[in-house]
Amino acid sequence: MRKPVLTIFYQFNPWNTSIGGIQTLIKTFIKYAPNEFEVRLVGTGDENQPTLKWQAAELAGREISFLPLFFLKNDNFRSLIPTTLKYTAALLGRCLSSDFMHFHRLEPSLAAWNWHGEKTLFIHNDIHTQMQAAGDQKAILWRKFPAAYFALESLLVRQFSQILSCNTDAAEFYKQRYPLVQDRVAYIKNSFDNEIFYPLSQAQRQTYRRELALKLGLDEETRFILFAGRLHPQKDPVLLVRGFAALNQPQTHLLIVGDGELATEIRAEIGRLGLSGRVTMLGAVAIEELAKLHRICNIFALSSAYEGLPLVVLEALASGTPVVTTRCGETPKLLAADSGVVCEQRTPECIADALRQIILHPENYPTASCVGTAQPYAARTVIQGFYSKMLSRWELPSNSALS
Template sequence: MRKPVLTIFYQFNPSGISIGGIQTVIRTFVKYAPSEFEIRLVGTENDPSKPIGVWRDTQVAGREIRFMPLFFIENDNFKKLVPTSIKYTAALLGRNLSSDFMHFHRLEPTLATLKWAGEKTLFIHNDIQKQVNSTDKKNAILWQRFPAAYFAVEHYLISQFSQILSCNTDSVQHYQQRYPDIAERVSYVKNTVDNEICYPLTEDEREQARRSLAQQMGLAQDTRFILFAGRLHAQKDPVLLIRSIAALNDANVHLLIAGDGDLKDELNSEISRFGLTEQVTLLGPLAQKELAQLQRICSVFVLTSVYEGLPMVALEALASGTPLVTTNCGETPNLLTADSGVVCEERTPAAVADALRKVLHNSGDYPLEACVKAAKPYSAKTVVGDIYSDMLSRWEQGNLSTSQINHKSFTGV
């Protein structure tokens, strides 16, 4: 019997350093795919010497897959005049890449897939209402400028999906209420953390690694590190983060920013304006394992987002034993316990600074064991394994039903 085929659609190259939780989700689904499945990924290419529009074998997270890039894009961490999602959708038009299972992480590409056969799943990674209706028009994505158009397109496309899975409970409720005819297809799915990559050190190892990093950076031995990781885009509001560090006003604290994006220049301007050049380091984009090393040794991980689903980096920090400070958005406040982090009720520099101060000055109240415990239910191996198990069961049941129908037709029963 042939293997069931899962084709994943998203606008990135898994071999490059592409920033974002969606990319991490996809790599996790590849890594923990059972051998019973054949995995294909339709993405983009950042190496101009590689062929476009044809399948080739590649390896992702130790797993052999088939990969087809649709077009070349040098750096997908920055917004383009023509959104990458639009270019990706256009490149799919006229093709038929039907397979047994298809996973989509953006809505737009499914304009090309309406007539494709197979089970289609749409993953929702944000609180979609807050995302589309965000008031920040200056740095807005395309749909934030035209929210009515987004919901019209969504209404046109939504019925083709067998499943709509969201890591955000508000989004689950939104889709179930907005589309009651398909409400049973909408459900909550946990985002995940790969415990083979994200794990804690002992307290002694953590302290030794912190001192070593401070020494490498030419900082005082008692320096404590705050970590941010993500795209430097309006959604993550890194400008608020810089202003919060200024409000914190603690010379023994150093902020590490792992990421890249459109707000990099503005961020540098804010750092200079507040005189924080000696207290903030922009690291650029990091590979997941490099980021995990920092997550294990920093005193606190911080998120200043305007809207979220459930950020993978939050789970990764907790699994590494590091407490969180987060704005009150997305699913993160629902998983945090009193001893694993602090939720800021206001999105202001003073509120974020107060929360950071609380964790930094009371580290014993946020033990690594509590952080690890908060992330435990989100283990990738378990969560992704269960999803694949359900997929395989449906596929085998479908093949059995087809065989029975064919048998009856052949025998005349």
């Protein structure tokens, strides 16, 4: 029997160190895809890959077919022409019909209007909050043209069999805004790879933490606060740096993992605040290295202006690390009193207070509580269940399979 074909559309090269929860989720979806499926990925390539040609590849131990549409040097930085626009333009005029098609941005689905198969749109942010967020107006280009965005969205959402959001507020927003497709809108759990993100014993944690401190030339009793993500206005890492400065707690060190357009501004702010010896910018790191940091840091901190449900939060919790977050996205609904602290205001002082709360009383945020909070989102359970439902739909007698 022919295998059902899943084609995933997103503007990245999975073999590069690409920063973002969407990229991580796609890789996890591929890793845990059952053998009953043929998996294809339409992304971007590097200078060593021929573009616009399907090629056999391996990702996370899984054989896939990969189609790079164009060469993209670094998807961690925005260019003058938005990558989404380039990606959508490269899809126009093509036919990539599949049994299942997963879109992680709305715009590329413009090219898929006449393609046959089950189409699913994944919503990764609370778009309503995203459009209204204060701050850098360049954070999302559509913020300058909200009416145009929602007009395009109202047209394109009709083609989707499923519209899935990892944010309950966003799911409700779509149901209310588009009543004709409200029965297709649902909440979906984001998921972390539980084979990569897991906790250490307390003794191991302390040993590896001391090793990291000595490697960085710090006191071996240093406590680490970790940020990981794209250095982008959405994540507002500059606010976190200011919050860390306001913390003013001895023997604490901020680790910033990631890259992006705010890197220069962050370095300048670190210098302005006199934090050069207390903040280390590590750049983009491989997921295995990030997992090691999650396992040994004392706190994971996120100062975002808007979110869906950040995978990196689940990864931190699964590693036994409590979370400090601003009140945005799904994270505040997820955290328990013994697995993290929610900042009620997006101010340096509020972030500093939350960090101090965990630094001074780590016993109130035990590893077991953090891991327990993340456990329902483990990939093996969530993603395999998702594929099982896909396969059931494909096997229905009424299914008109592609030949």
